[in-house]
Amino acid sequence: MTYDAPTANQRSTRDQILDEALLCFAQKGYDGTSLNDIAAGVGIRRPSLLHHFPSKEALYGDVFERLLSEWLERLDIAVNSSAQGWDKAELVLRACLDLFADTPDYVRIMRREALDGGVHLGIDLSGVLRPFFDRAAEYLQGEMNKGVFATHDARHLLITGYGAVLTYFSDSPFVNGLLDDEALTPENIRAHTEHVIAFFRSALVR
């Protein structure tokens, strides 16, 4: 029998902290989360946590950065695909919905940041997403002008879409109560995803 090397599926302490921080920040928000909560979840003490990250703010920043890079990566693939018309819009919708289904905690943090106006981040969140927003608005407007999509205000349509896509996941504790069922079961997530796709399709495609 060989020497006990760390098993491959054993994550590093730093990654465990990032995972636990994601969970706590998503559930209780920045101010509602203490470093004690996170450290306890990992099984270490608070000073040990601060050995890996210089401050609470820095830890939060790293959590958010991971979120944002995954989101932008998936968005990039969908946006740069060769699909046309509705197919492309559906690809973008699914890219977001699938990511959010995989990691609903991302959505809750994202929503909290939108509510707070990004005060906990050094970066300008809207600024980062603005290029995607403007490009999407241009695309929608183009398809409307060609008569492929029904006519709506492209920018307000995007905001409505943003709200529709995020809400089911971000407000899942509330949705649980409305549905009297767990919102985030695979079946319910699937049902909601297909609903959102069909709904936007029926509003846009003539």
Place this chain on the structure above:
Amino acid sequence: MTYDAPTANQRSTRDQILDEALLCFAQKGYDGTSLNDIAAGVGIRRPSLLHHFPSKEALYGDVFERLLSEWLERLDIAVNSSAQGWDKAELVLRACLDLFADTPDYVRIMRREALDGGVHLGIDLSGVLRPFFDRAAEYLQGEMNKGVFATHDARHLLITGYGAVLTYFSDSPFVNGLLDDEALTPENIRAHTEHVIAFFRSALVR
């Protein structure tokens, strides 16, 4: 000249506290708001504030109760109107959108509570809104069955609508950045309201 009675437009200290608390809780959340913040906004000291409300939680509860009663009151009027078909759906949408346009802070608190799952309230928030939700789902399903509305999953449609109606107001700091303009100017609110109405109309009415 008569004796200096409190002028009519001078609100009581208690009401001033409720107003300031609404503002703070909406902007910074429950955990992000200190009683010092609220007291300072009113121009009194923290202990004086605790003379009017027994605790932070009780104050928050009163703020939320005021919000909820106004919302339910406006919803009741719309729901019990004699309108039929799309007209009734539009009345309900406008009842919410108009209230939220008047007091966007209500929306931000409501959203924060939905995110947190109602932990700061003694009441069951979803439980209070559930009767409206169920009744609305029945109505939509009935109109779909009659062929007045296009067919969608009624309950998921309501959640999508909830998200679309709240998001523009709740996430206004983020929307500011996307639009590169103040989301909550009267003109922009009006544009968004009309967009949401038209959008849902085009998805539902055949």
Place this chain on the structure above:
DNA sequence: GTCTATACCGCGATAGAC
């Protein structure tokens, strides 16, 4: 009804031993 003073706790952060 508002004030001062204070008790008590948990927070983020630092220093230094092992």
Place this chain on the structure above:
DNA sequence: GTCTATCGCGGTATAGAC
């Protein structure tokens, strides 16, 4: 890399004077 110990700050809440 993790720990104990400690600091300073700000939080909620209470007691009592005016």
